[in-house]
């Protein structure tokens with residue numbers, strides 16, 4: 001988040017937000033380290049007006065010039081006899097908020113899962129910032145700067161909001177668990193933990209959930225959880241964030257807050273790909289929309305272009321667009 005955040009190669013050396021399954025394993029930390037990392041009530045900083053500005057200061061380094069951050073080429077995913085994705089190809093422009101839509105069963109979630117390493121594609125390629133990342137594990141893709149939000153797993157629900165954030169770039173902590181017991185390196189570990197804690201507080205303030213820092217994540221409302229999911233993803237210091245229905249079940253006030261934060265971050269150079277069923281949200285917020293149908297890309301364009309595209313109207317069988 002902040003411009004002086006640790007280098008990604010250190011900060012996201014684990015599954016981070018990309019794989020809650022691993023991120024929930026306390027064994028990754030060691031008990032003493034987990035406590036050191038999370039027992040921070042006494043360090044709680046005063047709410048700080050400049051925190052939001054600080055948090056928004058991060059400027060993603062961006063793609064090599066002219067290279068789209070994400071390029072998907074001829075993606076195919078079969079599950080036995082079911083072809084979920086059938087030759088999908090598209091690009092996402094740097095710094096954009098791009099919507100990925102399509103009728104039920106069009107292949108959107110499977111495409112997300114193939115892009116972020118949850119599924120290995122049957123065929124085709126995924127390039128992130130020009131680099132072939134096809135078939136890499138979620139944590140390897142997260143380390144390169146592309147993360148997706150995940151629902152807060154049950155185990156994480158038993159931890160506080162602050163702990164959830166501090167565990168997000170868990171590779172950094174796992175590394176420091178080893179370094180903490182290495183003479184001569186303890187100072188560096190303390191510095192790293194302090195920096196991580198500061199970033200966690202900045203991120204909480206940015207999402208306006210700092211008042212919930214010591215609340216168990218499991219006690220949050222649906223909308224607050226969505227903010228926490230975004231905050232966890234941001235803690236890994238990504239370039240690109242994939243959001244799979246981030247507003248489902250979120251009340252209008254929190255929905256507006258979440259969208260505002262997405263726009264703030266986009267203005268700072270982050271790139272977003274958003275799957276969302278609510279067409280109004282897509283049309284009002286995404287400058288570019290990709291429409292999937294039966295596993296491949298049916299149309300691409302601005303919201304207006306998509307809304308008036310005969311093929312899209314037909315694919316949605318007259319549903320309101």
Ligand SMILES: Nc1ncnc2c1ncn2[C@@H]1O[C@H](COP(=O)(O)OP(=O)(O)OP(=O)(O)O)[C@@H](O)[C@H]1O
Pocket residue numbers: 079082083084085102103104105106107108109110111
């Ligand atoms: N693990 C799986 N095993 C078998 N079939 C699957 C699997 N995952 C998805 N499918 C099938 O692949 C197709 C595409 O599913 P996918 O969930 O990607 O679509 P979607 O566009 O995200 O749909 P929705 O909007 O309803 O969430 C569907 O026919 C679905 O039943």
